[in-house]
Amino acid sequence: MYEPVQRCTHCGANLTLDDLRKPNCTYCGTVLPHRAQAEQHAQVVGQVMNQMMGQQAQIQNQWRQGFGLGPMAPPPPMMGTPMYVANNDVSKNITRMILIMVAVIVGFTLLIVIAGFLFAFLAAAPR
Numbered sequence: 397m398y399e400p401v402q403r404c405t406h407c408g409a410n411l412t413l414d415d416l417r418k419p420n421c422t423y424c425g426t427v428l429p430h431r432a433q434a435e436q437h438a439q440v441v442g443q444v445m446n447q448m449m450g451q452q453a454q455i456q457n458q459w460r461q462g463f464g465l466g467p468m469a470p471p472p473p474m475m476g477t478p479m480y481v482a483n484n485d486v487s488k489n490i491t492r493m494i495l496i497m498v499a500v501i502v503g504f505t506l507l508i509v510i511a512g513f514l515f516a517f518l519a520a521a522p523r
């Protein structure tokens with residue numbers, strides 16, 4: 397009922413959408429390349445998220461210390477969580493969305509920093 401959409405890079409078998417949902421080729425057992433890529437992406441995103449959450453926790457702890465409160469418990473690590481591994485289109489889209497969001501946030505922060513430097517430079521420059 398499914399049309400073959402891709403060939404296995406190892407044995408050349410026609411793979412249907414159903415076959416592509418599996419981690420390995422149905423016929424020769426080779427790990428499918430798009431699957432390996434998705435898992436790499438998920439790992440990278442997990443690392444980035446951990447870093448961001450760590451930074452956020454640091455900032456929050458600084459605020460809490462300012463108000464005389466104790467530090468917060470560190471967030472549980474997200475790496476290696478099986479539910480985070482992208483094995484369908486929805487989580488692949490989420491992975492892409494998170495990467496884009498991180499890129500936008502980093503780009504926006506850089507822009508503000510650069511604008512601040514430019515402004516300070518222009519204000520300090522002799523006329």
Ligand SMILES: [Zn+2]
Nearest residue numbers: 404407421424
């Ligand atoms: Zn194969």
